[in-house]
Amino acid sequence: MNFCFSDKIDGLKPSVIREILKFTSEPGMISFAAGNPAPEAFPIRAVEEITADILAKDPISALQYSVSEGYPRLREALREWIARRYSIGQPHDDLIIVSGAQQGIELSAKVLLNEGDTLLCENPSFIGSLNAFRSYHVHLEGVPMEEDGLNLEALERAARENPRTKLLYLIPNFQNPSGTTMSLEKRRAALEIAKKYNFIILEDNPYGDLRFEGETVPAIKSLDTEGRVIYCGSFSKILAPGLRVGYVCAHRDAISKITVAKQCSDVHTTILAQMICERFLSSYDIEGHIRRIQQIYKHKCGLMIGEIEKQFHPSVHITRPQGGLFLLATLPQGTDMMGFCQEAVRRHVAVVPGNAFNADESQPSSSFRLNFSTPTDQQIVEGIEILGRLTREMICE
Amino acid sequence: MNFCFSDKIDGLKPSVIREILKFTSEPGMISFAAGNPAPEAFPIRAVEEITADILAKDPISALQYSVSEGYPRLREALREWIARRYSIGQPHDDLIIVSGAQQGIELSAKVLLNEGDTLLCENPSFIGSLNAFRSYHVHLEGVPMEEDGLNLEALERAARENPRTKLLYLIPNFQNPSGTTMSLEKRRAALEIAKKYNFIILEDNPYGDLRFEGETVPAIKSLDTEGRVIYCGSFSKILAPGLRVGYVCAHRDAISKITVAKQCSDVHTTILAQMICERFLSSYDIEGHIRRIQQIYKHKCGLMIGEIEKQFHPSVHITRPQGGLFLLATLPQGTDMMGFCQEAVRRHVAVVPGNAFNADESQPSSSFRLNFSTPTDQQIVEGIEILGRLTREMICE
Known part of the structure; x- marks a missing residue:
């Protein structure tokens, strides 16, 4: 059976993140690729x-x-x-x-x-x-x-x-x-x-x-x-x-x-x-619940940024969110971002390549997205260490 | 603010049934217009x-x-x-x-x-x-x-x-x-x-x-x-x-x-x-549950058809379902179906006019839909009596 799909759907691909997330169920994988709330934040x-x-x-x-x-x-x-x-x-x-x-x-x-x-x-x-x-x-x-x-x-x-x-x-x-x-x-x-x-x-x-x-x-x-x-x-x-x-x-x-x-x-x-x-x-005390989640994410975001400052090559730029679940890291010009993300997955750390978020996905990007809400503290420390080593290996002085 | 909606949505109206159902919350209304499962069928x-x-x-x-x-x-x-x-x-x-x-x-x-x-x-x-x-x-x-x-x-x-x-x-x-x-x-x-x-x-x-x-x-x-x-x-x-x-x-x-x-x-x-x-x-014993629902609907459908046979003008044709939630009644040619449905609502019985179900809603219909799963036995008896009287009033011999 050969289907003839509608023009609007024919070219649509599943989200890149979704494809990356398939890897993240592998044992030992540290995922900074998801956008899930922290499980401990559920009431x-x-x-x-x-x-x-x-x-x-x-x-x-x-x-x-x-x-x-x-x-x-x-x-x-x-x-x-x-x-x-x-x-x-x-x-x-x-x-x-x-x-x-x-x-x-x-x-x-x-x-x-x-x-x-x-x-x-x-x-x-x-x-x-x-x-x-x-x-x-x-x-x-x-x-x-x-x-x-x-x-x-x-x-x-x-x-x-x-x-x-x-x-x-x-x-x-x-x-x-x-x-x-x-x-x-x-x-x-x-x-x-x-x-x-x-x-x-x-x-x-x-x-x-x-x-x-x-x-x-x-x-x-x-x-x-x-x-x-x-x-x-x-x-x-x-x-x-x-x-x-x-x-x-x-x-x-x-x-x-x-x-x-x-x-x-x-x-x-x-x-x-x-x-x-x-x-x-x-x-229910929803205001109190929200304050509690804010503290969880404040802690995780702070931990991730602190580790990044210790581990990443100094020429990697990061955003400093005042809330939410994500930050964006940008590699210096000339660094192969897709190569970075692929090598990161091989070393069991998943991040999302920045071009996935472009209006035109074929447009290049030198950024990748890091989620801090889903991983545990230990995963944040270990994962950022692995990514940090990779930035130092890949970025030419 | 004047919105310019997409062509695909601009002409789309809410379902006629939905509009009729607004009347059915009025006190004393008997509704044969819904398509809800019987509340007693929920496990x-x-x-x-x-x-x-x-x-x-x-x-x-x-x-x-x-x-x-x-x-x-x-x-x-x-x-x-x-x-x-x-x-x-x-x-x-x-x-x-x-x-x-x-x-x-x-x-x-x-x-x-x-x-x-x-x-x-x-x-x-x-x-x-x-x-x-x-x-x-x-x-x-x-x-x-x-x-x-x-x-x-x-x-x-x-x-x-x-x-x-x-x-x-x-x-x-x-x-x-x-x-x-x-x-x-x-x-x-x-x-x-x-x-x-x-x-x-x-x-x-x-x-x-x-x-x-x-x-x-x-x-x-x-x-x-x-x-x-x-x-x-x-x-x-x-x-x-x-x-x-x-x-x-x-x-x-x-x-x-x-x-x-x-x-x-x-x-x-x-x-x-x-x-x-x-x-x-x-x-869970889902097969047993389904058999129980089947008996509920068999009873309600049988009751409705029995009452229709007693009450409706003999020239009204009805379908005889072997399952499901609905039957369709068709008035003899020349009877004003929309007038029938409107008068039925005035007498506190709601049914859905047949043209609502046409591919082209402007096409006339002489049918109306009756739901037997939602009303109680008493509502079926009373509602069919009211509709029956109306068929006898409206249909010229």
Whole structure:
């Protein structure tokens, strides 16, 4: 049987990270390639208690069909949560529960983009989102990143040169893969450019609550008065990714279309998972839990950076995240990054090559991504030592 | 803010059923409009025990990220299950877990259909699937239904006249909305026509296990040796729809593309829900549970048909399902079906007008769908009495 797949999907490959992760199950492998929360960050006891209580008291609601918009009490709790924490929520806004922020991103792309339209994104950016955009056969235009976010001149040039630009995709906090945070000035400027060229901003904030240093920067959505920003949030990093619960807050007209698309996609998000999240938000010390996770990641990030400073060749540049799960290391020009990553895997340390995150994957990169949330302290020390030795071997003075 | 939505989504409306269901929450309303399993069919105690055990013994697996293909033990259990019950599974086949069969259908459409391609379907057919197809801007060509499935001449004509036909969508068992079952001869013939015109068959079997009368008819997938049939199954009707767990079994090349699309869509299906389904399949008397549900639905269907025979005007035709959740009633020519449905709602009985299920919704219909799984016995008796009186008032002798 020879299948003739759709144009939009035919060229789409599985994520490179996914392929790398296959190696990481080998015994003895130290993986800095994943993006998993630390297992010790899961509130296991709370989930156990909450789930038992839901199934004892309200089993039919947890098992029966539900509405596509999401569990009403969870929507209400989230409206209150994002208003309090992020000053998000205008009278014209609405909120839908989705199956992880990934679905929020995919459905936003589906309702807004025709094939051949342009989507602007940070370069590098999160491969899962880039693949979701690619799956609608759109043109991805990467805008170079600086330590404080997009290069604004490049953003405006890209908007000018791509008249079919419909969306700008941003991860303003502790970006994946770079770990950097967009400054308030750049957030304001990006919104102005979006107005000028009449495109929508898709703001993805999975890591926002994981700030372990520095001051919170306002969400772009909180600066937006006209409904130009679609905001995606998630329980994956603050509760548990396996539950697959995220949300989208946007102008009600956009949410209305996303709801229709969601109905076509999976009818609604697993209702038991939604009920667990609601109870976690409304009757559990979620603020205390988040502070605890922040301390775990602060410690791991600090440990990794400390070891890197001791072990890496000094010409390797690293970003210094104030939160999130990742940092990006960049080898000096002339070093073979792919060769570095391959040799690292041979020595049982997995990292993700930077070109995987490029809008155009064939574009070269001299960076690689390091995750500090998943490995243990011992793995961080051992793995960074191995990578450090490799940097010293491969980088010519 | 004026949004410019994608062509594929711009014209898509929420499901008519969904709109009708909004009325059904009014006090005193008897709803034959839903498609929910009977609440008494949920194995509540088993789900409670299984879930507690999973969260006590393997909480990290239930909460952490998982693979897009699905929980390996569930995939294994399902391969065995569909082989035993349906003789499905060729060496070239693979299986993926999806977030309800709805997602299997949506992803199959996404990986196979370009905008403007033709999809053939039974007319009438399940609105949730039709909307998923519409959300990819394809041409839906409805093929008239008979009591034993598609009209084969019309099917061949439609294939001949639509050279861009890529897919034929079928619900062979206890079809939604008609309740009828496709004969073995027609299943074989449809497969031959698919070969001749080189299109794929998407076989949707959510109700197959709910047979309460007559002999099982082999799945089309079990007749297919070359990998031309994509088969979708679900836990929604035998366990619980709120869990959102379904599966797709198809040629590995198709599953491979569906997996990439799934990764873009929601990364993976809620892993706790997958683990519950696996345990339900492998360590619970699922066959006994299914026999129990079959008896519930046999009783309810029999009760509804008995009441219809007593109450409806004799010129109303009804289908006589051997399983599933629905039957279709057809008013005699010249009766105003939409007027009938509207007046029924005014008298506090909700049914779904037949044109909602047409490939072209503007096409008239003289049918309406009745669901017998959700209402109580008393509601069936009372609701059918009200509808019966209305048929006698509206149908001119």
